[in-house]
Structures are given as structure tokens and as C-alpha cells.
Amino acid sequence: MANNIKQRIVKLLRNPNIWRAGIFYGTTLLIGAIGFFAIGGAVGWYFLTCWPGFGTGVALALLSNGHKKPVTFGSVASTIGMTIALTFIMWLLNAPIFAALVGWGCSVVGGACGLWFCNFDNKRAVKQDMTEMIDIFDADMNKVGEMEKYEAHKKHQWHKNAHVWVTDGKNVLVQKRAACKKTLPNKWDISSAGHFNVGDTPLQCAKREWSEELGLPWEFGDVEPDFMKAWGLWDGEPVYEFIYFFLLKGKPELDKVKLQAEEVAAVKWLSFEEFKEKIKTDSFCPYGDEYWGMVVERLSKLMD
Numbered sequence: 001m002a003n004n005i006k007q008r009i010v011k012l013l014r015n016p017n018i019w020r021a022g023i024f025y026g027t028t029l030l031i032g033a034i035g036f037f038a039i040g041g042a043v044g045w046y047f048l049t050c051w052p053g054f055g056t057g058v059a060l061a062l063l064s065n066g067h068k069k070p071v072t073f074g075s076v077a078s079t080i081g082m083t084i085a086l087t088f089i090m091w092l093l094n095a096p097i098f099a100a101l102v103g104w105g106c107s108v109v110g111g112a113c114g115l116w117f118c119n120f121d122n123k124r125a126v127k128q129d130m131t132e133m134i135d136i137f138d139a140d141m142n143k144v145g146e147m148e149k150y151e152a153h154k155k156h157q158w159h160k161n162a163h164v165w166v167t168d169g170k171n172v173l174v175q176k177r178a179a180c181k182k183t184l185p186n187k188w189d190i191s192s193a194g195h196f197n198v199g200d201t202p203l204q205c206a207k208r209e210w211s212e213e214l215g216l217p218w219e220f221g222d223v224e225p226d227f228m229k230a231w232g233l234w235d236g237e238p239v240y241e242f243i244y245f246f247l248l249k250g251k252p253e254l255d256k257v258k259l260q261a262e263e264v265a266a267v268k269w270l271s272f273e274e275f276k277e278k279i280k281t282d283s284f285c286p287y288g289d290e291y292w293g294m295v296v297e298r299l300s301k302l303m304d
Contacts, residue, residue, distance in 0.1 A: 021059035028055025049103025057110025160196040162205040169304035171269035202244040215258025
């Protein structure tokens with residue numbers, strides 16, 4: 001129980017919107033408080049309602065709408081409802097009624113700005129998925145059509161992926177997912193990975209994702225995937241993918257890396273022992289025990 005609560009708290013604190021909301025609200029509250037005590041009178045009340053009101057709207061939008069979720073009627077209604085309640089509280093604290101109403105207006109404007117930011121962030125994250133066409137299959141891996149990647153995930157269609165794991169014999173290369181990623185932002189992940197485009201072979205996909213994400217040449221030759229694994233449910237979540245695994249030995253020059261900004265935030269080497277410990281933590285993508293067990297077992301065969 002205690003461990004579960006700890007994990008929830010850690011997950012909450014790693015949500016960038018928590019910090020965005022806190023910093024923004026704290027700044028506007030400070031401005032409002034300084035204006036209220038420095039100026040006083042009716043003008044001081046305007047400072048105390050308008051500035052924190054705007055900050056309250058932004059903060060509530062970020063928190064109630066969550067991280068990278070599309071704006072909904074419910075999220076808009078909850079934000080406006082909370083700002084109305086806060087305005088009423090300000091009026092009970094003897095703010096002039098007009099100042100309280102203007103503060104409420106600022107709260108609504110702030111909420112609209114915060115929701116716009118959430119929506120913009122979400123659209124930016126899925127823009128590439130909406131333009132990327134992939135093959136889709138039935139459960140027996142017979143091609144049944146083509147679809148945008150975003151729709152394929154949304155409709156739980158079978159599709160193909162390539163996962164490239166690289167080790168130098170002592171360490172494992174890992175990448176950190178970009179903050180703007182729709183799924184699992186800021187998590188440490190596979191050396192490189194991605195979806196098959198229409199007509200791709202496993203090697204074509206692996207080479208392309210390696211080059212696009214890390215900006216490095218493919219130096220592993222025309223290798224075949226080590227194995228393929230099909231998942232309908234992945235650690236309890238519906239992920240209908242045929243995944244081709246490439247486990248490779250080499251030492252790419254990280255000082256020559258040119259990261260794909262919308263996909264990757266950083267890359268680094270982890271010692272194999274550290275890697276085995278880190279994948280158990282919330283800092284890594286939660287692929288589940290079966291996935292990590294296979295990867296660790298096969299990488300261990302490449303260790304010096």
C-alpha cells in the first residue's frame with residue numbers, strides 16, 4: 001500500500017503540468033499580494049482578484065485537463081466552475097463586488113489560455129501520427145489495409161514495430177522520450193524504435209528509425225531481426241503489435257548524435273547492471289515483466 005502511494009506521488013511530481021501550474025500560479029499570486037499590500041484600497045483588491053484569478057484559471061486548466069489530453073466540454077466546465085467558486089470566496093473576503101467579477105473574468109480568460117495550451121500541446125504531439133500511414137493486419141498477420149498511425153492505435157488495429165537494442169558489451173544504449181510525446185513523455189526507452197511504414201521490411205524500419213531518431217548512420221550491416229513477438233495485450237493495455245527485435249553489438253559515437261527533437265530528448269549509456277535495476281522503476285517505459293525479461297535475457301548473451 002505504502003509503495004503504491006509512493007509510486008503515485010512520484011508519477012504526479014513527474015507530470016510537467018504540476019510544475020507549470022505551480023510556478024504560474026505562484027508568480028501571479030505574488031504579484032497580486034504585492035499590489036494588494038503596496039497599494040491598498042479598491043485598486044489593491046483588483047490586484048488581488050485579477051492577477052491570481054488569471055493564474056488560478058491557467059493552473060486549474062493544466063491540472064484538471066491533465067497532461068496531453070484533448071480539451072473536452074467537461075474539462076472546460078470544471079475549470080470555469082472552479083473559478084466561479086473562487087470568485088465567490090473572494091467576495092466573501094470583502095472584495096468589492098466589481099473587483100470580484102473582474103477577477104472571475106480574468107479566471108475564465110486564464111482557464112481558456114491554459115486549456116488552449118493543453119490542446120496545442122496535444123495536437124503537436126499527435127500531428128506526426130496523423131500524417132504517418134502504416135500497414136494494418138489481422139491477428140494472423142495478413143495485411144488487411146492501410147491506416148494513419150493515430151487511428152490504428154485508437155481502433156486497436158494490428159500493426160508492426162521494430163525495436164532496436166544496442167550494447168557495447170558492457171553498457172546498454174537508451175533514449176529518453178521527448179516531453180511532447182503523446183504517450184509516456186520523459187520516460188527512458190529503447191535505443192531506437194518505431195512503426196513500419198507502408199510496405200516496410202523489418203530492416204528498413206529499423207534503419208530508418210535509427211537514422212531519424214539519433215541522426216547516426218546504420219553500422220550494423222544487413223542483419224535479420226533476432227525474433228518477433230506478437231502482443232494483443234501489453235502489460236494489461238490493448239497494444240496490437242507484431243514487434244521485430246534487433247539486438248545489436250556496437251559502439252555508436254554519441255558525440256555525433258543529432259536527436260530528432262519531437263521524438264527524443266536525450267541518449268546515454270547505462271551499465272548492464274544499472275539497466276537491469278532502472279527498468280524496474282517509474283523512470284522507464286512500463287513494458288511489463290515479460291518484455292523486460294526477454295530483453296535482459298537476450299542482451300546478457302551479448303555481454304563481454
